[in-house]
Amino acid sequence: MKLLLFTFLTCFITFRAFSEDKKDSIQTQKSPIQFSGNVQLTNNGISPVPAFALGTPALMTGFSIKKGNFSFSPALNYGIDGKPWVSNSWLRFQLPHKKFTFRTGINWSLFFKRTNITENLQTFEVQRVNKYLEFEAATSYKISENMSIQALCWYTKGIDIDAVKYGYFYSLSADISKIRLSNSVKLALKPNLFYIDNSIPFKGLFASGIAVFSYKNCPFSISMQAVKPLIVRPKNDFNWNIGLNFDF
Secondary structure (H helix, E strand, O other): OHHHHHHHHHHHHHHHHHHHOHHHHHHHHHOOEEEEEEEEEEOOOOOOOHHHOOOOOEEEEEEEEEEOOEEEEEEEEEEOOOOEEEEEEEEEEEEEEOOEEEEEEEEEEEEEEEEEEEEOOEEEEEEEEEEEEEEEEEEEEEEEOOEEEEEEEEEEEEOOOOOOOEEEEEEEEEEEEEEEOOOOEEEEEEEEEEEEEEOOOEEEEEEEEEEEEEEOOOOEEEEEEEEEEEEEEOOOOOEEEEEEEEEO
C-alpha cells in the first residue's frame, strides 16, 4: 500500500509540474552542460540511515552533471583505509515552477558491508556488496534568495537476499545560506527533521543539522554535522562529525 501511494504521488507531482511548465522542458536542449563536485574528508562516516553508517574516518566524493532539467549525480564513498563504503548513482528530473521546484529520481546504490569471520582460529574481515534501488519524490519552496525549505521521500528496495528488504525515508529540511559572519567568512545552515521506517525492523524520528563555514574565494570549507535521535526503536545514539570540504 505504501509503495502504491508513493508511486502515485511521484507520478502526480511530475505530471502536474510538466503540464504547468512546458517551456522549461523545451529549453532543455538549449541549456549548457554544468559540472560540479565535492570531496570531503571526515572523522566519522555517518548516514541518515544508521544501518548504513561507517562509524570511522571516511573520504566522500560526489559529482553532478546537469543539462536542463536532468542531472546525473554519482557518489563514491570510502573508508580512510581505501575500502569502498557506499556508491550512489542518482538520475534526477526536476521542474521549477515559480518559487517551487518539483523533483523525481532513481538511484542504483551499492552498500559494502564489512563482517568478521573466524576460520582455523583466525579472524578475517570480509566485504559483501548489497545492491539497492531507490526512488525519490521531492519538492522545495524558495522563501528568499538565501533560504528555502524542502520535503523529500525515498523508497528503498533491497535487491539481494541479505539486504534490507525495504525502507522509507521522509525528510523536512531548510537551507539557509550566505549568513555573513565577517567580511570574508560565511555560514550556511541546514536543519533537518527526518523519519525512517525499514524492514530490519527499525523506526525512528531524528533531528539533524549541518553547518558549513566558508572563506571568500576559497574552494575549501569546514562542515559540522550532528544527528540526534528523538523517538527511536530500537535505541540509537547521538552521532556527529566534522569534515574538510573541497568544492569545484
